[in-house]
Amino acid sequence: MIVEGGHYALVLALALALIQSVVPLIGARINDPALMNVSRSTALAQFAFVLISFVALISLHVLSDFSVANVYENSHSLKPLIYKITGVWGNHEGSMLLWVFILALFGAMVALFGVNLPPSLRAHVLAVQGWIATAFYLFILLTSNPFLRIARPPIEGRDLNPVLQDPGLALHPPMLYLGYVGFSISFSFAIAALIEGRIDAAWARWVRPWTLMAWIFLTLGIAMGSYWAYYELGWGGWWFWDPVENASLMPWLAGTALLHSAVVMEKREALKIWTVLLAILTFSLSLLGTFLVRSGVLTSVHAFATDPTRGVFILIILCVFIGGSLTFYAWRAASLKQGGLFAPISREGALVLNNLLLTTACATVFVGTLYPLALEVLTGAKISVGAPFFNLTFAPLFVPLLVAVPFGPLLAWKRGDLPGAMQRLMMAGVVSLVTIAIVWAWQSGGAALAPFAIGLAVFVVLGAIVDIAERVKLFQASFNTSWHRAKGLPRSAWGTAFAHAGLGIALIGIVCESTWNIEHIATMRPNDTAQLGAYSVTFNGLRAQQGPNYREDIAAFTIRSDDRVVGTMTPSKRNFSTRGMATSEAALLTRGASQLYISLGAAEADGSITARIYYKPLVLLIWFGPILMAFGGMLSLSDRRLRVGAPKPARAKLGVPQPAE
Incomplete structure (x- = not known):
């Protein structure tokens, strides 16, 4: 029934x-x-x-x-x-x-x-x-x-x-889908605007909360998926530039550009046609991700479908919605009125630069992900586009983006004062240069550009702090005045600062983990000890345990630092007889924002076992950054000016007082 x-x-x-x-x-x-x-x-x-x-x-x-x-x-x-x-x-x-x-x-x-x-x-x-x-x-x-x-x-x-x-599956797919599918509302608003032939600041005000909600969920979904892969798959990595990972990154990049573009449209009624196009492209990339994961084109833990009929059906959906919407856009976009003008050096100009860099980065991921598939279809040749390509194309685009991020909020609308913004960011720049010098002197190896990347990340974080400090006139007015200004500051301003700071914090974690992580792979017998930096890892032995639907071999390791026991780690190997598969359950020991990580290989009859042991400095910042970004998005979403409703001009006509910018 x-x-x-x-x-x-x-x-x-x-x-x-x-x-x-x-x-x-x-x-x-x-x-x-x-x-x-x-x-x-x-x-x-x-x-x-x-x-x-x-x-x-x-x-x-x-x-x-x-x-x-x-x-x-x-x-x-x-x-x-x-x-x-x-x-x-x-x-x-x-x-x-x-x-x-x-x-x-x-x-x-x-x-x-x-x-x-x-x-x-x-x-x-x-x-x-x-x-x-x-x-x-x-x-x-x-x-x-x-x-x-x-x-x-x-x-x-x-x-x-x-x-x-794994418990991560309870949250990761729903979060990811809330992001993917949430962008359908932005898409629907864009098509509706094209049908009506009218788009204005009110449209931007109505579409922004839905876009922001989808962006928050997608940010959390990607971060959660990255952490799940990090601890569950046993390889110790947090991002592999896998096509399935790229399928979620592309709509996130386009959605981030859409959010910033909608701000310009709401405030200045500019970038109208571009904003509509971004709304279409963002959901189109979400549909593309659905096709890549669900059609059976890719071989992945996420790719469940293997029936070609399903792939053809999803491909038809893609052609109808992506092809149809872009064709409709090409036909109707010319009828939309252009927005207002602005100087290149302005907040609008900074947001346009943001859009160009984000969409270009998205395009590089798009090409790197789909080119091998297209080549195989056309020629039968199989190639692999991996991390080296993405690192060499993606990273250079994000460097100027990160440099520009602190400047945007400090520039005025329509025409900004770049020297003035530079002056206000001078202290942040000085601290960043000092950070580069300290890291350069401290590092004992690794990438030569790592200190510069950390200095840039510090500049982004301090830039977000400077933005808030300028708004509340910190150190320029009395404490009471600054406090009252802080309480009256729009939540969207706080949200922007938290989101930008989260980006910098994530970059610090990425650079530190990628540059200074320590790896030790060895076959260990009971009482063997491995040394990782300041930590010694002693293997105590194996024990067997029966789980609900699996049999598990659990290894015990004692962790010491300066001859002092700081913890015990118990990674395991699980064998699922029904599926005939085995999984490695990694053990994590958190020390501040850093972690020790152990995953197991095959166990031998003599009680020895192959162990992969890592020390990952500041690795947790990689996921704390996106959480902070999502928190900033939630703060912005809670701003009463971003609730779905009449835009400010309509309220002004009704005589409703406007909140201060």
């Missing part, structure tokens, strides 16, 4: 999506408020039915109903409850159901919180959401149905991929 109910709810959601994609457009065309309001009711009803379908699939996994093919292929009766639930999206069919669930969720949120949008704009936005939903409902029902039955149900399931049986 649960199976049929979940399947039928999905079919009803498809029917509602079809209604949502057609009726509101007719209503907007003939200016009928009743027909336009159909978009709200259908969006809410569609979400309700998708929720029923999603809960049904979760229930089937929790109950271990192996009469359902999806449950049989990806679950096991002895699997812990948390992995039964997270295993719902640890496979192709379930992950696509999660995709449409989040899509329906965002549509419902627009219906609920977009009540003050112009009726025609809201109708067009939700209609475009209906088009996207229709395509993916058809994809699921025709090629990836999670509710298919097995004629003769087996007694036991095949279990979930052991690599995915």
Whole structure:
């Protein structure tokens, strides 16, 4: 009954999506408020039915109903409850159901919180959401149905991929999808603006919160995925320039550019056409990521699909939405009015530079990711584009971007004072140069450019502090005055400062971990000791343990520093008999922002074991930086001026006082 109910709810959601994609457009065309309001009711009803379908699939996994093919292929009766639930999206069919669930969720949120949008704009936005939903409902029902039955149900399931049986899977895919799918709202606003032929500061004010929300989730999703790969896969790395990783990085770069472009459009009504294009491209890159991961084109722990029919179907969706939207943009963009003018040296100019560098970096990742696939399709030749290419093309683009980041907030709109901004950043520059000198004198090896990179990161962090200090007149006015100015400062200003500082902090972690990490790989017997910098690692022995659905060999290591025991680490090797697979469970010992990291290789009959031992200085800053960036985004999102509503000019006409900039 649960199976049929979940399947039928999905079919009803498809029917509602079809209604949502057609009726509101007719209503907007003939200016009928009743027909336009159909978009709200259908969006809410569609979400309700998708929720029923999603809960049904979760229930089937929790109950271990192996009469359902999806449950049989990806679950096991002895699997812990948390992995039964997270295993719902640890496979192709379930992950696509999660995709449409989040899509329906965002549509419902627009219906609920977009009540003050112009009726025609809201109708067009939700209609475009209906088009996207229709395509993916058809994809699921025709090629990836999670509710298919097995004629003769087996007694036991095949279990979930052991690599995915980790708490990180509970949050990483949903966070990532909230980012991917969240950009569909920006896309829908862009298409709606092209349909209506009108785009202004009000449009930017309405689209920014949705874009910011998606950007926050995508930032956290990427960071969480990076940390999961770091501790779960046992190789000790946090980024590999894998095509699946790149698939999430590309929309993040484009979405970051979109956020900054929308600021210019809201404040100065400039960059209108460019902002619409970025909204289209950002979601297009999200769709491309879905294609790369779900089509079977790539071989990856994330790539669940292997049926060519699925790949062709997703490719058709890509062609329709990406090709169709870009064609529509080329046809309608000329009818949009150009925005205001500004001097090259201005805050608008700094944001334009930001956009150019971010989109160029995105283009290099795009080429490096897709070129090997295109070459294989056209010529049959197989090549690998790895870290050297991306490091040599991506890093040089980010250096000028990081240099420019502290200047942007200190420049005035329309026409800025560059010498004045340089003067205010002088102390930050001096501290950065001192930092470079100290690191250069301290380092005992590694990349020659590492001190300069750390100095640049310090400059970015101090630049964010200078921005706030200038706004509150720190050391220029009395403490009480500065305190009151700080309390009255818009949350978006604080959010910008935190986000920029997070970027600098992440860079410090990346440089330190990449340059000065220590690695020791050895076969160790009980009581053997390895030395890593100031730490000694002693292997105490192995013990076996039976888990819920695996057998585990656990190694014990004692960690000493200056002959003082500072901790014990217990990495393990797990063997999943049902899947016939083994995983390495790394052990981490945190010392400040640095970590000791141990993962195990094969165990020998004499009790010895191969161990990979790392010391990773300041590695946690790599993930603390994105968390700080996401926190800054949340602060900005909480700013009442960024809530979906009428823009400042409309409020001014009503006589509502405006908050200070």
